[in-house]
Every structure is written in C-alpha cells, then in structure tokens.
Amino acid sequence: MSPSIITGWLFDIYPSSDGITIWLIDKEGVKHRAFTPFVPSFFMHISPEEERRVAALVKSFPFKITLDRVMRRELYSNEEWNVLRINVHDTLRFKQVVQRLERHFPHYVFFNSDIQTQQIYLYETGLFPLAFGEYSINESGMLTEWQLHDTYDASEYSMPPLSTMKLMNRPDFVSPKFRKSYQIEISYEGETYSLENDQPAEILHAVNSHLKRCDPDIVLTEYGDAILLPLLVKLSAELKIPLLLNRDQRAGYFTTKESSYFVYGKIVHKDGAFELAGRWHLDTENSFMMGEASLDGVVEIARLTQLPVQHQSRSTIGTALSSMQLSWAYRNNYLIPAKKREPEEFKSAATLLLADRGGLIFQPIMGYHEQIGELDFVSMYPTIMVQHNVSPETVNCRCCNNEAVPELKYTICTKRKGIVPETLRPIVAKRSFYKKEKKRLKKSGDATWHIYDRRQNALKWMLVTCFGYLGYKNARFGKIEAHESVNAFSRDAILTAKEIAESRGYKFLHAIVDCMWLKKEGASEADYEALCEEVSSQTKIEISLEGIYNWILFPSSKMDPNIPTANRYVGFYTSKEIKVRGIEVRRRDTPKLIKRMQGEMLEILGEAETIAEVKTLASAALAKAKEYVELLRSGKADPMELVIRRHISQEASEYKNRSANAEVAKALDEAGMKLQPGESIEYVLLDSTGKKKPEKARPLTFYSFDDGYDIEKYIEMVFKSVETLLLPLGYDEKTLKQGFGMKIKKRRKSVSTPFLLSQYVE
C-alpha cells in the first residue's frame, strides 16, 4: 500500500486489536480502511500510598498499562486536582481494566472511566462522524494526520454518497418479532428481491451475494436488532457459512441486551443493539431518531454529539446530550465522574414546597371560543438555561451570593460559564438557523427545505428533553437545584407574559408552561406581534405568535363533564390549518375507524369561521357520525380498522384483573409469545362486558374475520368522540342517542346540572 491522501468523510469508527479502526469514504464513494494506534486512559483521585496498590495490581494484566500523574480540574469546585492517570495500551480491554480496578477500589471515585474507547478517541482528537477533510494514510494503512474542512457544529455541511440496502421481513399479519420463518425481502437500487424460506443455507448464500453486489453503506431493517440479524448470524454459525454483513471481516458484531425502562410514568421497551463494523445498521423500529427525524436527523445529531452513527441512532437523547457535555469537559480538561455523586443539598420544608414544582398550567375555559391568538415561547427551557447560565455547577456556587433565581433565591455564579448552557448554545443557535432556512426555502419552492426541517426537528428533541436531564438522577451533570431554578424562571416568565397581555386588554384563556391562548375582540396580527415584542424584551425569552384561530375548542374532562382539562384541544387557524392535541383523532390508542370519523367531522367543522357557523355545521357533522354508527351496527365495519393498540405495563402473569389488556397479554403468553413490559399488543374487542362471549378481546394475531366485534362498545366509542366535539353545543349522549333513534339506558350516576361553572364563564 502506498501512502495516500484521501479527501472525504469519516464514516465509521470502532476499537480493534491495532487500536482504532476508521473507515473513510472519498468523493467517488470508494471506501478506505485505516487504523490508528490509541491509548485510552482514565483517572483516579488517589494518594501516593494507594497509588502503589494500583501499580501492583496493573502489573498482573498481560498487556501494557502505564501510570502517570497529571493535573485536571474538578467541575463543581473548579479546583485543580493532581490525579493518577491510568493508560491502557489495548483499546479492546479498557473496560476490563476499569472493572477490575473498581472491584479493588470500591470506595473511590473514577473519572472518565465509563466511556467507550472510540468515544474517548473522538473527544481527544476533535474528530466527529462524517467530518469532511483530507486524511493522510501511510504505507502500512495508518492514519497519520488530517486537515478538516468542517466543524462539528457547522450548519451547512456535505454528505458522502451512501448506498442503502433494505433488509426486511416479508410483510405479514404476524408481527416480525413473533415470526419464526425466514421470509426475507432485500431491496436496493430500485429493485426488490424476495428470498424464500425452505433452505436456511440458501437464504444465507442469497443474502451474501446481494451484500457483495450492492456493497451497502447502510443496512436498513425493521426489527433488525431484535430478530433479523441475530437470526441470520445464528444460522450462519450453525451452518458454518460466514456472513458478509460486516464490511470489516476481521471484526465481530457489537451487541447489547434488550431492556425495559421507565420514562415519564410509562414503561418503554428497547430491543438490544446489533451494530456492524464498516457499515451502518439502522433499525427503524429501534431508533427514536429514525422514527422522528429520519437519516438527516440522525446524521445531524451524530455530528454534533460526536457519537458514531449506529450508536447514536439507538441511544436516548440523554446520551446524546451528555456526549456533548463530555466532549466539552475533555476540551476544557475537566474530570468526568463515572457515576454521579453530587448529592441533593438539604433544604427546609418551605423551600422544598416552593422548589419542587414544574411549570404553571392554567386550566382552560371550557367550550368553543372564536378569534383566539396563541403565543409560544421559543425553546423556553433551553433559552432560560443559556440566558441565565443555569448549570449544576453554577447554581448555588461557592463564590457568589446574588439570589438570582425568583421565588427560591438561589444564587447563580457570575464568574464562569456553565457546562449545560455552553453545550446548549450551539443547539439553540443551529435550530434557529435551520428554522429560518426552512421557511426561506419553503417560500421559494425549493424542495431541500425538507432537509432543514428534519435537522431542526432532530434538534428540537434535544432541546425538549435537555431540561429533564438537569434533575435526572442518572444524568452525569444534573443537579436538582438547577432543575428547580429553570422551573422558577419559567413560572416567572409566563406570569409576566400574562400580566402584560392583561394590561393590554387581552383575556387570558389558557396557558401550558410555555404557551398561552388569548382573546381580544378584533385584535389583528400586528397587535399580537406588538404584544410579543414587549413580552420578549421583558422576559428575555423570545415569544412568537403561533397563529390566530378562527375557533378553538377546549373540551371537558372525560371523568367529569363540568371540569376542563389542560392539554386537550382542537382548533382551526385562520389559514384553515388544524391544530389538535390529546383528543381521540390524535391518540395512538384510538381505533382507526374512530379516528377517521372524528377526522371527517373536524373536516366539516373546520370550514366554520365563527362559532355561529360551527353550530350550523354541527348537524352535517352529526350526519357523518350517524353513517359510522350504522356501519358498525350492520356488522360490516372492517375489523382491521377496529384494532386497539396498547402498551402492556407488566408481564402477563403479573396481571391481577380481568381487563381486555390482561386477557390479551395472557393469551399471547400462552401461545409462547413472551412480552416484556412496554411492548405493544394489538387486539379487537369481542365482548367488553365479558358476559356473552368467553373472550373480551382477541389478539390480532389470532383474529379471524368471522370473530366479529363488540358492536355496542365500538358505538359507545363513537359517541364519546362525538361528545368531545359537540358536548359544548348541547349534544350529550342522551340527545345523541335520541337523534340516532336508539334506546336510552339509564346512567348509573346522575350528573348534576352545571350551575356554578356555566355561570362562572361569561
């Protein structure tokens, strides 16, 4: 091999026996493999006597480990510490050394020790996935130096030509997770090939020949992590037919275990990862970002966070954010504690009561409203953190005393910039740039606006969640006081906005944390813009007019028709664009048929420009609903449109009640489909009362068309979703049933006449 300079992009990176392996793609799409020797290290804060114990211990390893003393900064105190650096001269065994030392020194803090070696390499060199530049490779294939024409936080960047191969299970009614056969579909360059299942060896040979022919950079799968790739690899091992999934045939696969975890009060299930060497395996079913923002989003985040693409696509946003913080810490020579050890400070009960609250939510005034303006604070929480320098090490620092946080009177450091605001700043700036570009390109009819939209959407998720990690107990740089401070600033901002709006004669209808709905007869867009300007300048957080509604509906609570609920509304802007939150048509657990019906009703009501017109159009919307009731009643509704999808919260054996959920989970369990909490089940209701038929519901997998469906229950769902829209106009279940010529069953509990509340709103 002769020395060469490759102009191209850094494609893939992983540890290998010769250090770190790096794949480059040049402008012609040619792939180059290079390696670079690398010695990852971690740190311990330890006395000279104990250092001798470490020295003795590391001698027992069969590979080279060296020790030296260096100065590093500790984040919270900002002091320089003299720490012991442990250099591991084998990138594949870094973790092994850390674990062994941790066992021998259980009470000591380790720094920079639980980070993957390729990650450490990227932080130390400043390289990042898809970095464009000139890379020099010597005659033995070693990467010697590089000249980047690119930065990790660049807003405009180029992409290498990437070839994609889709590897799918053949579509079937049975979810691929529970299928045992080998029906595989491969598509690339516009062609699709079906592989039949008889001989597993044939399948492997066929997959290999396609991999050779296409030589994909990206292997795109559905359930590839959980099912497809593990299955192929297992077959390959059994039949001793090597599989060419990896471009680097020397390397193995990187796999992790599946897991279930809690997020926002909900159990979520995540399949284990299955990553390739020299290609990207992206699983659309096991990647939050692939689902939310597609490849453009994944690449955007990978560059910014320096997480290799495959790893990034499977990681949570928390991992992405902490990677940015880690990189910052490396750049600034700060130590990174392996496990969080900043305890919550003691506070009085009064402070706790004041501090432990979220953003403010004002209950909406129920019913239909016309000529409503919606104002949203732009990226409220991240902006607060950036503007007010809120960070775990700056809140209640040891050097200042200024009571900067409203209500709580916490102090915020004025002497140094915090790690959280410093890492958020480029995200906030990039997102605002992408949003502007998107608007500009969309206006001029340029189709590339989609790229900017997907990028800004990916960043949006980082900004939405960044705040949660300030108080999250597993976050490396989290501190509950920082989290509380952001909330306190946010409450102050929305109340200031309310006061300004009211002083200008607006009526305050509803507000949720960072957005609010206002009413003022005849207020124009310019009036709202002027209001926005004043609020922005007073709160230092940009607020913008989301739009003016022809009408908006805040429906009542499902539990009590006399109480409003936050977070459920539907409205039409003057542009006739719809905005829906929380009602049936938006909810994932609503059967398709009900969604379709409510959607069609809304289409009719959306033509109305005033409440009076809504009232006129209500009868047409009702006629739509009646069609659906009759369809359901006739028994001819398509059962596929009646499928209900739910997440199970526990394992089948743990269910104590006899709900439809429990029955379905048990039925699947008996059939040998082991479900983890957080996985979803799909079923059709047969008899929700459980009196007429032996089963309340049947899983979709076992459903056949002659099983029928629970007519009464689905009709009731129709009524519920009609009520959501029309109850404020006087259509309750009783009048609806009368209107549809149905018998009225007595309600078990009589609803008191809404005396007080109807008077309250005038």
Add this chain to the structure above:
Amino acid sequence: MGRTVPTFTMVIQQEMESWTKFRRGLRQEDQEALDELFRAARLQLASCAYAARPIPFESIAMAMLVSQQRVIGNLKKRVERLEQAGKQNYHDAA
C-alpha cells in the same frame, strides 16, 4: 416521577377525600353543592400551585371563594340587566 411534593390536582383530591365523612352527613342537594365547590377550586390550579402555601386548604378555600365571588358578580350583572329590561318593558307598556 421522583416528586416529593404531590401535584395540586392530587392535593385537591386528597382534601376531598378527607371530607368524606362531612359529605356523608349532608343532604343530597348540599352534597352536590360541596362537589361544586371542589370543582371550582380545580379551576384555580395554577394559582394554588404557584402560591405553594404550607397549608394547602387555605389555597383551596380561597380558590372556592374567588370562584364564588365571580359567580356573584356575574349574577349581579344579570339581575341589573333584567331589572333594566323589566323597567323598559314597564315603561313601554305604560
């Protein structure tokens, strides 16, 4: 989710439950009035949460009073309007 302090919706729910015996002793019409009062308190969630007073019942009671005062004000306006209209009718008839 890792909260030490319950949300105010939960606080109102707890407060309501603590009045179960009191409620049982009320006539049915009065029971409905009591329910109505707690409903009224739930309209002022934001201010109750923001105030964060150590004794939440104070905020709940104040929220009930505020809602009642609003109702009284609105009823007053309506009575005045009706009286005006009544006088007008009387004059028209005369």
